[in-house]
Amino acid sequence: MSFLERVDTTIRRSPVWRSLFRNAYPNDERSRAYAVMNNVFLHLHPVRVRQHAVRFAYTFCLGGLSFFLFLVLTVTGVYLMFFYVPSDTQAYTNILDIQTKVAFGLITRNIHRWGAHLMVFFVFLHMMRVFYHGAYKPPREFNWVVGVLLLFLTVGLSFTGYLLPWDQISYWAITIGTNMAGYLPLINTPFKLLLLGSLEVGQNTLLRFYVLHIMALPLITAAFLAVHFWRIRKDGGISGPL
């Protein structure tokens, strides 16, 4: 046994390695299924995927693309947070600084912005795909409801993010949007007050939308995404062709 082989064996036999990789490298079908079931991230997925389900033209990867964009937005959003202060005197200048003074700032912001538009677009297309395949029918009706909640959360993330550049278009878009909230039955004025933090769009509104955009809504969305993926497995895998 050479020196390298001995090092390799020692590492593989160490408690840390065996704790991280609890199975040997899966080489047959049974151990592959076992590895998927034993992994915290992979276990949300079905252990086996039917052959029709991996056909690109069946799903067009729309759900996967939406999730990919969610991840992209999370990562670029964290980068942007380093240079953005949700203050009515600084926010707009910060956006300009991100675009002109921060290295790779313009592309980061553009990826975040286009990713946001694309995510709303792909979530909508995903919903259409599921609808036209009748994949909302029992036993998948609960997952359809989770999906609708995720659509609202996506739109909510898009709406709250729209105010953050604090320019004219965002200011007036949020003024219009929250005025619509003023037409809700029964809870119009309290809801508007809670959303705006004052009687009109201002510093409080910017801070509230910021907290919703970077913390509250992404956390809720991540939780529902986990349920959404797990439910596919629990409801018998992806729907079949009609």
Add this chain to the structure above:
Amino acid sequence: MSNYHVQPIDRPQALTTEALKSLREHPVQGMSRRRLLRISLGGGIALWLTELAGGSLHFLWPNLSGGFGDQHFRIGTLDDVKIANSTLPVAAGFPAYFSEARAFIVLIDPARQAFVPGEDVKGDGTELNVRALYQRCPHLGCKPNACLKNFWLECPCHGSRYDRLGVKAAGDKYGPAPRSMDRFAVTVEADGTLYLNTSKITLGPLPVALGQPGIIPPKSPTGCI
């Protein structure tokens, strides 16, 4: 004494595994301990969640005092208004703008240089000798500006014109606003300090034709817009 001190040998001998099993199957008279505990636990969690939701709403509820929406927004005495707008002819009845209150403060009768103590929830203000106009143009929401030339309020967006007390001049020639400017409820305390209720707005009256009583004619034929 807690159960930790009970030795296994001290357990009642009758409670064998079989006896416990049969007891478990046996329906309990009235409310079982399990059910009572489950209800209290569920009720406790429900109560806690209600408190949490109520507390969160209360926490997030905006505090409007000191800003627009305050029910007792302090403007000050007439002298305070004059000092704050020292370059403007406030004493002659020119509207003084207060951006924090979103309001124009106008002295109604310049012959009496004082606010009269009292309260006016409708915001007409004739008895108090002061009127507080909401800055929002009743047409589409721009802010009309007070014009030094003619002592009128003129909206820069679509040209709605109001006299210095916010009364809209009737006719398309004077702009598209459907009514006069809206008013805040006002209170003047005994020391002459003016307070606005910026969360109580009364809609302005219908436009008045120029030349009729109820509208002050412009001081000059041309305005600022």
